[in-house]
Amino acid sequence: MKVVAIGCDKSGYPAVLRTLEGGCTPQLEVDVRGVSCLGVVRESLLLEILEGDASYILLAGCPLDSCHNLEGSRFAKARAERVNALLDEAEVDKRVVLAFVTADKTSPIRDALARCVDEKDRVT
């Protein structure tokens, strides 16, 4: 299963890299991309990625209330929810998952990836 991870270069990107260096779930193929702030990821980019063979997108960024650009993570959360609602309506079982991390606290990423695997197992 393929997951595309998008992280902001303030916290999400280094955190994803650190998680992957530490070894991740073997069933997963993770493609990592960095952006300046999670707020720049718009719905169309998410959907464009999902048009490919990725089943999940992981958005990793600063915690909601301490986003470097004040509102970036909130934007990302709202957009992820919107895309998920659209996918849900269209009965497509691809999803966008969120993980709010700091550069040191990477466990939310591992949890989110594990959740993706669980969910996939349940569906199939």
Added chain:
Amino acid sequence: MRALIMTHHEVPLLERWCRDKERTRNADIRICSEKQLSTQGRGAWDVVVVVGGSLSLTRENVSESCARFGWNPLRVFTFPLDESLIPRGDTWLPRWEIFFQGVLAAKNGVPDVKAHRLTPSSKVKVISHPDTERKEVEDIITGMRQKKLDVSLADGDWRIIREGVNYRFITSDREEIVGAIVIVPQVEERFFLHVPDQIIDTRRLVTLHEFSDKMKRYNFRRQRIAFLVPSPTTPPRQWEQVFSLSEKLCKRDCAQVMVLCAETVVAGEGLEESYRRSRQAGTLYEKTDLTRAVFQETIDMRGIQVSFRTERDGVEQTLLFDWLISVPEQVIQPFDISNRFESDKILTPFSRPANSNLPPYSIHCQGMFLISPFSTLAERDELASGLQKYLADCVIAEEGRVEVDEEKCILCLTCMRTCPWGAVDVEGKLKRRKARVNWQICRLCGLCASSCPAEAITIAGFPAGNGDTVSVISCGGEVS
């Protein structure tokens, strides 16, 4: 192709790799360490690659180096390499090879972007609402002067024009460039709790202000008195009064005093001490949701029964009081200065940001600060140090990175409303108008570009999600 590779640590494997002309496709590569950078960094490099230690390298770090060495930020690529991996062999080398091929193949026609270091002027202007208490404003200014800030009060008729990170302050007789503006708005006292009319008719419900007057004239010997503090955001000043009044009531008048509140505030200069003294004198503090409390007047109209549920143990209580004292909250009134703004006619509203982690004085407009006239000393100190930090830290801004396509811009004003830094306004006249991003203020967060419904704003080096697939994005430039 001339490439500069900057490493934070010695990476022998990388040096060996770079000598292999076949792999590097004959690129002219120079490797230098962070220390050598100051002597070797300048020059016309086609690409600059930053390696290692860069897991925490952000766009701001990149721009800072760009401002120092005159690089184009779009030509800087970062290769994230965990230092702990360097001695562990060449597991990262395949990743590097893919990355470097990407760098070599990176788009050539990148816009001409320049990074600048901008320093705001050290002057600070205080503007206050005409109805704000003059004495408090002057107190705030004296406090800031003691912190060695160059502060002055705006007088008479004034206008502001924004000039980059600074503001041009124009009065009838002179002009001045200031780096920051402190707004002292008007504050309104408001008591949010809804109390039935028959309780108000008993005239036993008085405001804090009225009661402190009464205290001077009457003795409340052995009476039962309750302070009602329904708002958790009641300012420390009001609490100071509640603490001292309750202590006095207990000690001087032997009254039974209770404070019913949503939250007790003790954070502030000397507040904890007066809270302790008030408790020692015998005041009871009870946390409860006052909006659910039931008020009932006694038949003789001389007392009021209050039924409430305590938050601590959830016990329903009904108590009889002779006096209820309403402690109002202080609400900052929006101080509209948009008609005094010459350059940007429409300003982001001067409200506090929803982000609770931000300091209380910051608002959504760079270089503008907000402080209540009834703020405590601690709050004023916090503002002064915040101002000092803002004026001392230079801002690194990148010129030429954001572009608004005037053919696409539909003037929906979404960007202006979403920009967290107040960097977007509108330029031009009538149909020729379009959004304008002030590069000196823009922090390149990309929120405007990503929320623009017409996709008129592009930030060079950022993924847009309109057709161009992105494979690797580094902090500065984009590799595809």
Added chain:
Amino acid sequence: MIVGERKPIREILELLGDNTTVLVVGCGSCVTVCLSGGEREARELASILRIRGQSAREVTVERQCEKEFLLPLEKEIEPVQAVVSLACGIGVQAMSEMFSSHRVFPGLNTTFMGMPVEQGLWEEYCSGCGECVVHKYGGVCPVTRCAKSLFNGPCGGSQAGLCEVKPDRDCAWQLIYDRLKSQNRVEELLQVQPPKDWSFSRSGGHRKMSREDMLL
């Protein structure tokens, strides 16, 4: 500005049925500003359709309610089986008229004429009743913003400044009173207004407007 709301994806899928090659047409005017049918939304819908395995493309025109802007679409529309228009009802009809051999499905529900009261929130301000009277009511339209369209209000249900029909909305009559009070014109409300002539509105049937001097 005309405000529209995207139809649920499920409904759009049902409308499309077996048609697998689809063109999604966005509109660059009102519905772009109200974030429901512009370039971005067109791209999102096309993306969703592609994820579901249909072959979809998207295109956005300046205004779908002008035939001149629709002409260049001819080539795009030729090969597709169905068109989803993300414009308001006017745009959908203009498209259907221009490309009468194709089926054009509406992707939006056109909801009202209004304005953004804050970022991301739109409110109805006008219902196009054909005879404007807002000057009598301090610039607040009682026809649109009062749930009961009262000319001689308020009704008995206004509570704490809120409407009784939709309690999350301001009572229009409260707004009218406040506005007139601030202008020192409250006495004008004592005048009883005659009933509204609805024949200028939809009750009079399909409406038409012309300016003789501009006709060619």
